[in-house]
Amino acid sequence: MCTVTCLASINIAVIKYWGKRDEVLILPVNDSISATLDTDHLHAKTTVMTSSTFKEDRIWLNGKEEDIKNPRLQNCLTQIRKRARNSNQWKVHICSENNFPTAAGLASSAAGYACLVVALAKLYQIEDDITSLARSGSGSACRSVMGGFVKWCMGSESNGADSIAKQIVPASHWPEMRILILVVNDTKKKISSSIGMKRTIETSDLMQHRIKHVLPNRVKIIEQAIIEKDFKTFAEHTIKDSNQMHAVCLDAYPPVIYMNDVSHTIINFVHAYNEAVNEVKVAYTFDAGPNATLYLLEENVPEFVGVLDHFFPPGINLEQYRKGLTF
Numbered sequence: 097m098c099t100v101t102c103l104a105s106i107n108i109a110v111i112k113y114w115g116k117r118d119e120v121l122i123l124p125v126n127d128s129i130s131a132t133l134d135t136d137h138l139h140a141k142t143t144v145m146t147s148s149t150f151k152e153d154r155i156w157l158n159g160k161e162e163d164i165k166n167p168r169l170q171n172c173l174t175q176i177r178k179r180a181r182n183s184n185q186w187k188v189h190i191c192s193e194n195n196f197p198t199a200a201g202l203a204s205s206a207a208g209y210a211c212l213v214v215a216l217a218k219l220y221q222i223e224d225d226i227t228s229l230a231r232s233g234s235g236s237a238c239r240s241v242m243g244g245f246v247k248w249c250m251g252s253e254s255n256g257a258d259s260i261a262k263q264i265v266p267a268s269h270w271p272e273m274r275i276l277i278l279v280v281n282d283t284k285k286k287i288s289s290s291i292g293m294k295r296t297i298e299t300s301d302l303m304q305h306r307i308k309h310v311l312p313n314r315v316k317i318i319e320q321a322i323i324e325k326d327f328k329t330f331a332e333h334t335i336k337d338s339n340q341m342h343a344v345c346l347d348a349y350p351p352v353i354y355m356n357d358v359s360h361t362i363i364n365f366v367h368a369y370n371e372a373v374n375e376v377k378v379a380y381t382f383d384a385g386p387n388a389t390l391y392l393l394e395e396n397v398p399e400f401v402g403v404l405d406h407f408f409p410p411g412i413n414l415e416q417y418r419k420g421l422t423f
Protein backbone atom coordinates (compact mmCIF):
# COMPACT_ATOMS: atom_id res chain seq x y z
CA MET A 97 0.00 0.00 0.00
CA CYS A 98 1.20 3.51 -0.75
CA THR A 99 -0.39 6.83 0.26
CA VAL A 100 0.33 10.48 -0.66
CA THR A 101 -1.46 13.59 0.63
CA CYS A 102 -1.06 17.06 -0.92
CA LEU A 103 -2.55 20.52 -0.60
CA ALA A 104 -3.08 22.95 -3.48
CA SER A 105 -4.65 26.34 -3.40
CA ILE A 106 -6.92 28.28 -5.67
CA ASN A 107 -5.51 30.87 -8.05
CA ILE A 108 -7.09 34.16 -9.00
CA ALA A 109 -6.44 35.33 -12.55
CA VAL A 110 -5.54 38.93 -13.30
CA ILE A 111 -5.42 38.17 -17.03
CA LYS A 112 -8.35 35.87 -17.57
CA TYR A 113 -8.30 32.58 -19.43
CA TRP A 114 -11.53 32.75 -21.39
CA GLY A 115 -11.90 30.65 -24.53
CA LYS A 116 -10.43 27.43 -25.87
CA ARG A 117 -8.94 26.74 -29.27
CA ASP A 118 -9.12 22.99 -28.59
CA GLU A 119 -11.88 21.68 -26.34
CA VAL A 120 -10.46 18.18 -25.97
CA LEU A 121 -6.86 19.05 -25.16
CA ILE A 122 -7.96 22.18 -23.26
CA LEU A 123 -5.81 24.66 -25.15
CA PRO A 124 -6.58 28.35 -24.57
CA VAL A 125 -6.86 31.21 -27.03
CA ASN A 126 -4.67 33.46 -24.89
CA ASP A 127 -1.95 33.53 -22.25
CA SER A 128 -3.28 34.08 -18.73
CA ILE A 129 -1.69 35.24 -15.48
CA SER A 130 -2.74 34.59 -11.89
CA ALA A 131 -1.58 34.53 -8.29
CA THR A 132 -1.85 31.30 -6.34
CA LEU A 133 -2.96 31.77 -2.74
CA ASP A 134 -0.92 30.13 -0.03
CA THR A 135 -2.34 26.86 1.22
CA ASP A 136 -3.08 28.20 4.73
CA HIS A 137 -6.37 29.52 3.42
CA LEU A 138 -8.58 28.25 0.60
CA HIS A 139 -7.27 24.89 -0.52
CA ALA A 140 -8.03 21.43 -1.78
CA LYS A 141 -6.57 18.53 0.16
CA THR A 142 -6.20 15.29 -1.73
CA THR A 143 -5.09 11.87 -0.58
CA VAL A 144 -4.31 9.20 -3.15
CA MET A 145 -3.77 5.58 -2.21
CA THR A 146 -2.88 2.46 -4.16
CA SER A 147 -3.18 -1.08 -2.92
CA SER A 148 -3.06 -4.54 -4.46
CA THR A 149 -6.44 -5.16 -2.80
CA PHE A 150 -8.27 -2.34 -4.64
CA LYS A 151 -10.48 -3.73 -7.39
CA GLU A 152 -11.21 -0.48 -9.22
CA ASP A 153 -10.27 3.20 -9.31
CA ARG A 154 -12.59 5.28 -7.11
CA ILE A 155 -12.94 8.93 -6.11
CA TRP A 156 -14.64 10.78 -3.24
CA LEU A 157 -15.15 14.54 -3.39
CA ASN A 158 -16.07 16.28 -0.13
CA GLY A 159 -17.08 12.92 1.37
CA LYS A 160 -19.34 11.83 -1.47
CA GLU A 161 -18.35 9.24 -4.06
CA GLU A 162 -18.26 10.66 -7.58
CA ASP A 163 -18.15 8.98 -10.97
CA ILE A 164 -14.59 7.94 -11.74
CA LYS A 165 -15.59 7.70 -15.42
CA ASN A 166 -15.75 11.51 -15.67
CA PRO A 167 -13.87 12.06 -18.99
CA ARG A 168 -11.54 14.75 -17.63
CA LEU A 169 -10.60 12.62 -14.66
CA GLN A 170 -9.99 9.66 -16.96
CA ASN A 171 -7.87 11.88 -19.15
CA CYS A 172 -5.67 12.82 -16.18
CA LEU A 173 -5.37 9.26 -14.91
CA THR A 174 -4.52 7.83 -18.33
CA GLN A 175 -1.86 10.44 -19.04
CA ILE A 176 -0.32 10.12 -15.59
CA ARG A 177 -0.10 6.34 -15.85
CA LYS A 178 1.52 6.68 -19.29
CA ARG A 179 4.21 8.92 -17.82
CA ALA A 180 4.73 6.91 -14.63
CA ARG A 181 8.37 6.14 -13.83
CA ASN A 182 7.47 3.21 -11.62
CA SER A 183 5.53 0.15 -12.66
CA ASN A 184 2.69 0.52 -10.17
CA GLN A 185 -0.35 -0.94 -11.91
CA TRP A 186 -2.55 -1.09 -8.81
CA LYS A 187 -5.91 0.67 -8.74
CA VAL A 188 -6.07 4.03 -7.03
CA HIS A 189 -8.48 5.51 -4.49
CA ILE A 190 -8.70 9.32 -4.44
CA CYS A 191 -10.17 11.39 -1.64
CA SER A 192 -10.38 15.16 -2.07
CA GLU A 193 -11.86 17.91 0.08
CA ASN A 194 -12.17 21.66 -0.42
CA ASN A 195 -12.35 23.98 2.58
CA PHE A 196 -14.41 26.48 0.55
CA PRO A 197 -17.59 26.45 -1.61
CA THR A 198 -17.26 24.10 -4.59
CA ALA A 199 -18.18 25.40 -8.08
CA ALA A 200 -19.14 28.87 -6.84
CA GLY A 201 -16.73 30.70 -9.09
CA LEU A 202 -13.92 30.28 -6.59
CA ALA A 203 -11.72 28.16 -8.84
CA SER A 204 -12.48 24.94 -6.98
CA SER A 205 -11.67 22.84 -10.03
CA ALA A 206 -8.30 24.57 -10.36
CA ALA A 207 -7.26 23.68 -6.82
CA GLY A 208 -8.83 20.23 -7.09
CA TYR A 209 -7.14 19.10 -10.30
CA ALA A 210 -3.81 20.70 -9.39
CA CYS A 211 -3.86 18.84 -6.10
CA LEU A 212 -4.86 15.56 -7.71
CA VAL A 213 -2.10 15.78 -10.29
CA VAL A 214 0.58 16.78 -7.78
CA ALA A 215 -0.43 13.88 -5.52
CA LEU A 216 -0.57 11.33 -8.36
CA ALA A 217 2.71 12.61 -9.82
CA LYS A 218 4.38 11.90 -6.45
CA LEU A 219 2.75 8.49 -6.29
CA TYR A 220 3.93 7.60 -9.80
CA GLN A 221 7.27 9.42 -9.47
CA ILE A 222 6.78 11.77 -12.41
CA GLU A 223 9.47 14.43 -12.30
CA ASP A 224 9.15 16.53 -15.47
CA ASP A 225 6.53 19.22 -16.13
CA ILE A 226 3.16 18.29 -14.65
CA THR A 227 1.30 21.52 -15.41
CA SER A 228 0.10 20.04 -18.73
CA LEU A 229 -1.36 17.10 -16.80
CA ALA A 230 -3.27 19.49 -14.53
CA ARG A 231 -4.41 21.42 -17.62
CA SER A 232 -6.00 18.29 -19.03
CA GLY A 233 -8.26 18.19 -15.95
CA SER A 234 -9.20 21.85 -15.92
CA GLY A 235 -7.41 24.62 -17.80
CA SER A 236 -6.80 26.98 -14.92
CA ALA A 237 -5.55 24.10 -12.74
CA CYS A 238 -2.17 24.28 -14.46
CA ARG A 239 -1.59 27.65 -12.75
CA SER A 240 -2.32 26.23 -9.26
CA VAL A 241 0.53 23.72 -9.51
CA MET A 242 2.91 26.55 -8.58
CA GLY A 243 2.85 29.35 -6.02
CA GLY A 244 3.36 33.08 -6.51
CA PHE A 245 2.49 34.75 -9.79
CA VAL A 246 2.12 32.25 -12.60
CA LYS A 247 1.71 32.57 -16.36
CA TRP A 248 -0.04 29.92 -18.43
CA CYS A 249 1.54 30.23 -21.87
CA MET A 250 -1.05 29.33 -24.47
CA GLY A 251 1.58 27.69 -26.71
CA SER A 252 1.36 27.19 -30.44
CA GLU A 253 1.69 23.46 -30.95
CA SER A 254 -1.46 21.62 -31.95
CA ASN A 255 -0.77 18.78 -29.51
CA GLY A 256 -0.52 21.21 -26.58
CA ALA A 257 3.06 20.25 -25.71
CA ASP A 258 4.02 23.89 -25.12
CA SER A 259 0.78 24.95 -23.38
CA ILE A 260 2.26 24.91 -19.89
CA ALA A 261 2.39 27.15 -16.82
CA LYS A 262 5.52 28.87 -15.55
CA GLN A 263 6.16 30.84 -12.39
CA ILE A 264 6.80 34.54 -13.06
CA VAL A 265 7.92 35.26 -9.48
CA PRO A 266 7.50 33.43 -6.17
CA ALA A 267 5.15 34.89 -3.53
CA SER A 268 8.21 36.15 -1.63
CA HIS A 269 8.92 38.59 -4.47
CA TRP A 270 5.90 40.71 -3.53
CA PRO A 271 5.20 39.79 0.12
CA GLU A 272 3.11 42.94 0.68
CA MET A 273 0.43 41.76 -1.74
CA ARG A 274 -2.88 40.77 -0.17
CA ILE A 275 -5.96 39.15 -1.65
CA LEU A 276 -9.39 39.75 -0.17
CA ILE A 277 -12.31 37.60 -1.31
CA LEU A 278 -15.82 38.95 -0.89
CA VAL A 279 -18.25 36.09 -1.22
CA VAL A 280 -21.45 37.53 -2.62
CA ASN A 281 -23.04 34.17 -3.21
CA ASP A 282 -21.61 30.72 -2.61
CA THR A 283 -24.14 28.61 -4.47
CA LYS A 284 -23.27 26.67 -7.63
CA LYS A 285 -23.02 28.88 -10.71
CA LYS A 286 -25.72 28.57 -13.37
CA ILE A 287 -23.50 28.62 -16.46
CA SER A 288 -20.28 26.64 -16.12
CA SER A 289 -17.04 28.28 -17.26
CA SER A 290 -16.69 25.71 -20.05
CA ILE A 291 -20.12 26.49 -21.47
CA GLY A 292 -19.70 30.23 -20.95
CA MET A 293 -16.36 30.40 -22.74
CA LYS A 294 -17.57 28.17 -25.59
CA ARG A 295 -20.57 30.38 -26.19
CA THR A 296 -18.41 33.51 -26.01
CA ILE A 297 -15.87 32.30 -28.53
CA GLU A 298 -18.59 31.10 -30.90
CA THR A 299 -20.81 34.18 -30.81
CA SER A 300 -18.99 37.27 -29.53
CA ASP A 301 -17.49 39.68 -32.07
CA LEU A 302 -15.74 41.61 -29.31
CA MET A 303 -13.86 38.46 -28.37
CA GLN A 304 -11.76 38.66 -31.55
CA HIS A 305 -10.75 42.20 -30.66
CA ARG A 306 -9.76 41.07 -27.15
CA ILE A 307 -7.64 38.18 -28.41
CA LYS A 308 -5.93 39.95 -31.29
CA HIS A 309 -5.61 43.56 -30.21
CA VAL A 310 -5.72 43.77 -26.42
CA LEU A 311 -4.25 40.74 -24.74
CA PRO A 312 -0.82 40.37 -26.35
CA ASN A 313 0.19 43.81 -25.06
CA ARG A 314 -1.67 43.56 -21.74
CA VAL A 315 0.05 40.30 -20.85
CA LYS A 316 3.48 41.91 -21.34
CA ILE A 317 2.53 45.03 -19.37
CA ILE A 318 1.15 43.19 -16.36
CA GLU A 319 4.02 40.71 -16.28
CA GLN A 320 6.44 43.63 -16.18
CA ALA A 321 4.34 45.38 -13.50
CA ILE A 322 4.56 42.23 -11.34
CA ILE A 323 8.32 42.02 -11.79
CA GLU A 324 8.72 45.73 -10.96
CA LYS A 325 6.09 45.64 -8.17
CA ASP A 326 4.29 48.50 -9.88
CA PHE A 327 0.91 48.27 -8.12
CA LYS A 328 -0.83 51.03 -10.07
CA THR A 329 -0.19 49.45 -13.48
CA PHE A 330 -0.93 46.00 -12.11
CA ALA A 331 -4.23 47.16 -10.61
CA GLU A 332 -5.44 49.10 -13.65
CA HIS A 333 -4.87 46.19 -16.02
CA THR A 334 -6.35 43.70 -13.56
CA ILE A 335 -9.53 45.78 -13.38
CA LYS A 336 -9.70 46.30 -17.12
CA ASP A 337 -9.18 42.64 -17.87
CA SER A 338 -11.94 41.55 -15.51
CA ASN A 339 -14.30 44.06 -17.05
CA GLN A 340 -13.34 42.98 -20.55
CA MET A 341 -13.93 39.32 -19.77
CA HIS A 342 -17.41 40.17 -18.52
CA ALA A 343 -17.96 42.46 -21.52
CA VAL A 344 -17.26 39.66 -24.00
CA CYS A 345 -19.55 37.42 -21.93
CA LEU A 346 -22.29 39.99 -22.27
CA ASP A 347 -21.55 40.18 -26.00
CA ALA A 348 -22.16 36.43 -26.36
CA TYR A 349 -25.53 35.31 -27.67
CA PRO A 350 -27.48 34.58 -25.54
CA PRO A 351 -25.45 36.68 -23.09
CA VAL A 352 -23.48 35.00 -20.33
CA ILE A 353 -24.01 36.90 -17.08
CA TYR A 354 -22.04 36.12 -13.94
CA MET A 355 -22.05 39.35 -11.97
CA ASN A 356 -25.09 40.60 -10.08
CA ASP A 357 -26.16 43.90 -8.52
CA VAL A 358 -23.96 43.36 -5.47
CA SER A 359 -20.97 42.73 -7.77
CA HIS A 360 -21.64 46.02 -9.57
CA THR A 361 -22.01 47.82 -6.25
CA ILE A 362 -18.59 46.50 -5.23
CA ILE A 363 -17.10 47.75 -8.52
CA ASN A 364 -18.52 51.23 -7.94
CA PHE A 365 -17.36 51.14 -4.34
CA VAL A 366 -13.75 50.30 -5.27
CA HIS A 367 -13.61 53.05 -7.90
CA ALA A 368 -15.14 55.55 -5.45
CA TYR A 369 -12.57 54.54 -2.83
CA ASN A 370 -9.63 54.87 -5.22
CA GLU A 371 -10.89 58.28 -6.31
CA ALA A 372 -11.39 59.43 -2.72
CA VAL A 373 -7.83 58.49 -1.74
CA ASN A 374 -6.55 59.86 -5.05
CA GLU A 375 -4.56 56.72 -5.73
CA VAL A 376 -5.22 53.26 -7.16
CA LYS A 377 -4.98 51.31 -3.91
CA VAL A 378 -7.42 48.47 -4.65
CA ALA A 379 -8.04 46.33 -7.72
CA TYR A 380 -11.04 44.06 -8.19
CA THR A 381 -11.49 41.05 -10.40
CA PHE A 382 -14.45 38.73 -10.96
CA ASP A 383 -14.37 35.16 -12.27
CA ALA A 384 -17.31 33.12 -13.55
CA GLY A 385 -19.53 34.16 -10.67
CA PRO A 386 -20.64 37.19 -8.65
CA ASN A 387 -17.89 37.00 -6.00
CA ALA A 388 -15.27 39.74 -5.92
CA THR A 389 -11.57 39.23 -5.41
CA LEU A 390 -9.64 42.31 -4.40
CA TYR A 391 -5.91 42.80 -4.73
CA LEU A 392 -4.34 45.38 -2.42
CA LEU A 393 -1.14 46.00 -0.50
CA GLU A 394 -0.90 45.05 3.17
CA GLU A 395 -0.42 48.65 4.32
CA ASN A 396 -3.81 49.57 2.86
CA VAL A 397 -5.81 46.67 4.28
CA PRO A 398 -6.87 48.17 7.67
CA GLU A 399 -8.19 51.41 6.19
CA PHE A 400 -9.91 49.73 3.27
CA VAL A 401 -11.55 47.03 5.38
CA GLY A 402 -12.74 49.73 7.80
CA VAL A 403 -14.46 51.59 4.98
CA LEU A 404 -15.78 48.32 3.53
CA ASP A 405 -17.29 47.36 6.89
CA HIS A 406 -18.98 50.72 7.08
CA PHE A 407 -20.65 50.46 3.67
CA PHE A 408 -21.18 46.68 3.66
CA PRO A 409 -21.97 45.85 7.30
CA PRO A 410 -21.39 42.17 7.94
CA GLY A 411 -24.43 40.02 7.21
CA ILE A 412 -26.45 42.71 5.45
CA ASN A 413 -25.48 43.19 1.82
CA LEU A 414 -22.79 40.65 1.63
CA GLU A 415 -22.45 37.25 3.17
CA GLN A 416 -19.87 37.43 5.89
CA TYR A 417 -17.08 35.45 4.33
CA ARG A 418 -14.26 37.90 4.18
CA LYS A 419 -10.79 36.55 4.20
CA GLY A 420 -7.59 38.50 4.40
CA LEU A 421 -5.26 36.34 2.44
CA THR A 422 -1.63 36.30 1.60
CA PHE A 423 -0.64 34.43 -1.52
Ligand code: 2P0
Pocket residue numbers: 108109111112113114122128203205206233234235236237289290382383384
Ligand atom coordinates in the same frame (compact mmCIF):
# COMPACT_ATOMS: atom_id res chain seq x y z
C1 2P0 B 1 -9.41 32.15 -15.11
N1 2P0 B 1 -11.67 31.17 -15.29
O1 2P0 B 1 -8.45 32.53 -15.80
C2 2P0 B 1 -10.79 32.21 -15.72
C3 2P0 B 1 -11.49 33.47 -15.40
C4 2P0 B 1 -12.94 31.67 -14.89
C5 2P0 B 1 -12.92 33.11 -15.20
O2 2P0 B 1 -10.24 29.57 -15.70
O3 2P0 B 1 -13.13 24.35 -18.95
O4 2P0 B 1 -12.63 25.90 -14.76
O5 2P0 B 1 -12.02 23.46 -16.90
O6 2P0 B 1 -10.69 24.62 -18.64
O7 2P0 B 1 -10.34 26.23 -15.78
C6 2P0 B 1 -12.34 28.85 -15.16
O8 2P0 B 1 -12.17 27.91 -16.16
O9 2P0 B 1 -12.32 25.87 -17.26
C7 2P0 B 1 -11.35 29.89 -15.41
P1 2P0 B 1 -12.02 24.52 -17.98
P2 2P0 B 1 -11.79 26.40 -15.89
O10 2P0 B 1 -9.25 31.78 -13.93
